[in-house]
Amino acid sequence: MEITEKVAYLKGLAEGMELDTGKKEGKLLAAIIDVLEDIALELVDMQEAQEELGDGLDAVSDDLEDVEDLLFGEDDEEDEAEYELDDLGEDEDCYATTCPTCEETIYFDESVLEDGEVICPNCGEKLEFDLEGLEEAGDEEE
Numbered sequence: 001m002e003i004t005e006k007v008a009y010l011k012g013l014a015e016g017m018e019l020d021t022g023k024k025e026g027k028l029l030a031a032i033i034d035v036l037e038d039i040a041l042e043l044v045d046m047q048e049a050q051e052e053l054g055d056g057l058d059a060v061s062d063d064l065e066d067v068e069d070l071l072f073g074e075d076d077e078e079d080e081a082e083y084e085l086d087d088l089g090e091d092e093d094c095y096a097t098t099c100p101t102c103e104e105t106i107y108f109d110e111s112v113l114e115d116g117e118v119i120c121p122n123c124g125e126k127l128e129f130d131l132e133g134l135e136e137a138g139d140e141e142e
Helices: 003-016 024-072 077-087 110-115 132-141
Strands: 094-098 105-109 117-119 126-128
Touching: 003 024, 094 110, 105 110, 110 117
Parallel strands: none
Antiparallel strands: 094 105, 117 126
């Protein structure tokens, strides 16, 4: 039973009891029932507004999801890694490292390696490379 129905039931009971609204007690009960009726109607209006707001929020969420799909594509990490590798070209060397902060794999070419640093596109962490030890190891192997 809805709250408006319960208030209507109370109102009917009061009318059935033939309360004398000329007396203090009758006036009090009639006023209480009127206030309950007003509260019940306000609650119904608030519930309808909440449902309408929820529907609008769902629509905005769906639209935002569509925009994210258009801007960022699918969230399949394997496809993103393949795409990034294909973009570098076949004659360029490709390097990869894992960001220690966000643990995402970062792909880059030799020009970034020569700069000695790269900014993680996922979290913004600055990663630095020390190539001196690698060059010495390469010379020792030859």
